[in-house]
Amino acid sequence: MKLPESARFSTICIHAGQEPDPSTGAIITPIFQTSTYVQEELGKHKGYEYARTQNPTRFALEQNLAAIEGGQAAYAFASGMAAIDAITTMLKSGDHVIVTDNTYGGTFRLFDKVLTKYGLEFSYVDTSRLELVEQAIRPQTRMLFVETPTNPVLRLTDLASAAAVAKTADIRLVVDNTFASPCLQRPIEFGADLVVHSTTKYLNGHSDSIGGIVVAARQDDADWLKFIQNAAGAILSPFDSWLVLRGTKTLAVRMAQHNLNGQALAEYLEGHPKVRRVLYPGLASHPQHDLAKRQMKGFGGMLSFEVDSFEDARRVCNSVRLMALAESLGGVETLMTHPASMTHASVPPERRAEIGLSDSLVRISAGIEDPQDLIDDLGQALG
């Protein structure tokens, strides 16, 4: 089986890095649940010595995701946070990083509560305004860490312009692409150096695994990530690697339905008298709808909406029947969250206000159910 050079996205998802098992012909890469490998004689082995360093199931996933994101190489980690942590080991004491102000809460916690202890400095900037990024650059700046669209207010950063700013300043552009998935947005094509994902979300897609991946566009970064993956050891397990591989095979068809359902729910909510405002990049009312059309191949399954008060938000969250009230996103089942009291409770109220995250905001991760069933559920919950 040889993947043609011209292979398109959904074909790459299914076939890249997937060779039939050489010993049996099994079409699916087996779960190599082993800690070590027997060597034929001293100094003679098949390239596999110890499973923190080498595992065929993990390698198959890493090759698959490197191709899906269009990078040189990919390295799989035990969680999205472990993947982000591995990227920060490219920095040293005294270095400065510019970060999207409304970044994932766990990323903020790692940067603010852990890495500042090691002399790293972080500036939180609205990266949708690149003049603010340029103003924040210092001689010690080494990295621009961007999330687009952001959680939960769906603000976008122009990736091509961010890459141009990073290139001029000779700093790395890192993009957390978890929310969009590579099906909708491929940051390396816009000039990003590194792409990181929580595979927990759309890549695995079935709410049954925690994992992370870093995809590198540059060979020197790939070499370091391979080194740190082995040195620090926060590897993805063989079973989780296999689950994510199973997930990426259906990424394109799942995302197509996530797009349809996200759009259907956003349009329904925008026309509902009890809804004040809907945030979804696929709506013409989104302030960055044109950028979304340029940069994304679809608008995804994530949307937020505002009702009149916290009481109303609470009532909606407690009244949904088909949708589940839960953190996380990107699975086949639709989830609802109240960011101010759940995912973003640790963000100080004044910061929440700055980014437009009010107590009356509700977030939906649209799954792939029939959209009419989701609309019916929202209708009864709002009614």
Ligand SMILES: *Cc1c(COP(=O)(O)O)cnc(C)c1O
């Ligand atoms: C979930 C998430 C993470 C963290 O990933 P884990 O797998 O939970 O460690 C990082 N970034 C974004 C955007 C996320 O949604």
